[in-house]
Amino acid sequence: MVHLVPFNRNTSSRCILALFSALCLASLGATEELNGAVHFIPDISVSSFSNYGGSSNDGGGLYQGFKNFLSGRLVGSSENLPQTEDVPQEAVPGNPVPRPVVIWHGLGDSYDSDGINRVGVTLRRARPGTFVYAVRVSNSSRDDSQAGFVGQIKDQLEEVAQEIKNIPELQGGFDAIGFSQGGVFLRGYLQQYNDPPIRNLITFGSPHNGVASLPQCENNNFICRRRNELFEARVYTASAQTTIIPAQYFRDPLRYSEYIEMSGFLADLNNERANYHGGGSTVDALVLQERSAVEPVRNKTSAANFAQAQRLVMVMFDADVTVVPKESAWFQEVDKTTGALTPLEQRPIYIQDWIGIKRLGDRGGLIYETLPGAHMEIKESDLTRLSLKYLG
Numbered sequence: 001m002v003h004l005v006p007f008n009r010n011t012s013s014r015c016i017l018a019l020f021s022a023l024c025l026a027s028l029g030a031t032e033e034l035n036g037a038v039h040f041i042p043d044i045s046v047s048s049f050s051n052y053g054g055s056s057n058d059g060g061g062l063y064q065g066f067k068n069f070l071s072g073r074l075v076g077s078s079e080n081l082p083q084t085e086d087v088p089q090e091a092v093p094g095n096p097v098p099r100p101v102v103i104w105h106g107l108g109d110s111y112d113s114d115g116i117n118r119v120g121v122t123l124r125r126a127r128p129g130t131f132v133y134a135v136r137v138s139n140s141s142r143d144d145s146q147a148g149f150v151g152q153i154k155d156q157l158e159e160v161a162q163e164i165k166n167i168p169e170l171q172g173g174f175d176a177i178g179f180s181q182g183g184v185f186l187r188g189y190l191q192q193y194n195d196p197p198i199r200n201l202i203t204f205g206s207p208h209n210g211v212a213s214l215p216q217c218e219n220n221n222f223i224c225r226r227r228n229e230l231f232e233a234r235v236y237t238a239s240a241q242t243t244i245i246p247a248q249y250f251r252d253p254l255r256y257s258e259y260i261e262m263s264g265f266l267a268d269l270n271n272e273r274a275n276y277h278g279g280g281s282t283v284d285a286l287v288l289q290e291r292s293a294v295e296p297v298r299n300k301t302s303a304a305n306f307a308q309a310q311r312l313v314m315v316m317f318d319a320d321v322t323v324v325p326k327e328s329a330w331f332q333e334v335d336k337t338t339g340a341l342t343p344l345e346q347r348p349i350y351i352q353d354w355i356g357i358k359r360l361g362d363r364g365g366l367i368y369e370t371l372p373g374a375h376m377e378i379k380e381s382d383l384t385r386l387s388l389k390y391l392g
């Protein structure tokens with residue numbers, strides 16, 4: 001029997017051993033800024049937003065120091081959290097049993113955080129009897145949270161796909177909700193595994209087209225700027241691409257050829273390598289691609305899987321400054337020099353259908369939604385509304 005390790009211990013221990021190296025410190029520090037913990041807003045009481053960064057249950061140690069950079073973890077005092085027992089566990093008699101839902105949390109969050117628990121409660125309230133599974137790379141919340149920063153996405157996806165395959169309730173297929181980077185990873189599951197299959201996938205603030213820059217530092221925050229510089233200087237090295245999770249979806253259009261050469265995850269997921277026709281600078285490379293009449297090379301698995309899905313709902317936060325550009329949540333391309341954005345439907349990845357997403361779009365299965373507010377700031381009522389509209 002295969003023993004599933006929480007996350008790739010070789011690569012993570014390499015990073016942990018090297019934890020005092022500039023790269024690791026810079027990477028962990030810099031990627032803290034990409035925090036994708038759910039910032040769940042109960043509609044009822046805004047005044048209970050008191051314990052920012054408060055009661056995380058993920059141990060102490062070295063890692064804790066980095067966590068202090070985190071802002072906007074779950075909000076709403078625990079006393080107000082509805083207990084799971086209060087939530088209907090059975091389907092309403094006469095109604096069909098709702099389709100199960102799989103949730104994948106964001107960076108800085110864990111599968112059993114208050115925010116993620118609350119998402120589960122909200123989904124079961126909306127549809128009594130819903131089976132909800134929160135993806136974890138480890139049953140220890142500390143390790144699970146840490147695995148959002150450290151490790152290799154490909155390995156984690158493989159383990160998660162195995163777990164999902166062993167959960168009896170999910171065998172008939174399921175709907176999925178991904179928060180921040182968790183949404184990109186669920187798209188990875190959809191394109192590369194999908195057994196059992198995802199029917200509807202909702203992603204909240206997920207950088208489908210990667211992160212083009214780290215979040216901007218406040219003006220005089222020298223430490224933050226220095227950390228970002230160090231991270232960006234080393235991001236396209238083999239060590240970062242095998243140990244630092246957010247490095248594996250860092251896609252700097254001004255360094256496109258480096259990205260294509262080194263990317264440990266996103267370039268494959270978006271099938272960019274097979275379609276790259278060379279060119280030194282990004283802009284040239286992109287222009288070349290636009291002009292290219294070369295037959296697109298598709299991974300048939302990914303296209304077939306996308307074609308099977310019912311919907312991909314991409315939710316963007318209109319005041320998101322964590323994911324840069326925020327429109328990556330809608331799969332848009334940014335020109336970092338001019339700031340100009342190209343919508344997905346005008347990009348070669350869509351037009352030439354590199355990953356099968358055009359088939360979904362042609363059937364009306366590609367949906368763009370916007371929520372007001374910052375990254376991962378989700379109102380309970382919005383989650384209920386979107387889940388009733390698009391899931392089940």
Ligand SMILES: *[C@@H]1O[C@H](CO)[C@@H](O)[C@H](O)[C@H]1NC(C)=O
Pocket residue numbers: 004006136137138139163
């Ligand atoms: C968590 O624990 C359950 C029950 O022991 C086990 O089946 C599952 O494989 C574990 N998950 C991970 C990721 O280790």
Ligand SMILES: *[C@@H]1O[C@H](CO)[C@@H](O)[C@H](O)[C@H]1NC(C)=O
Pocket residue numbers: 191192193299300301302
């Ligand atoms: C296509 O993707 C699947 C799933 O990730 C993978 O197993 C397969 O090797 C890929 N095929 C090619 C030709 O790259």
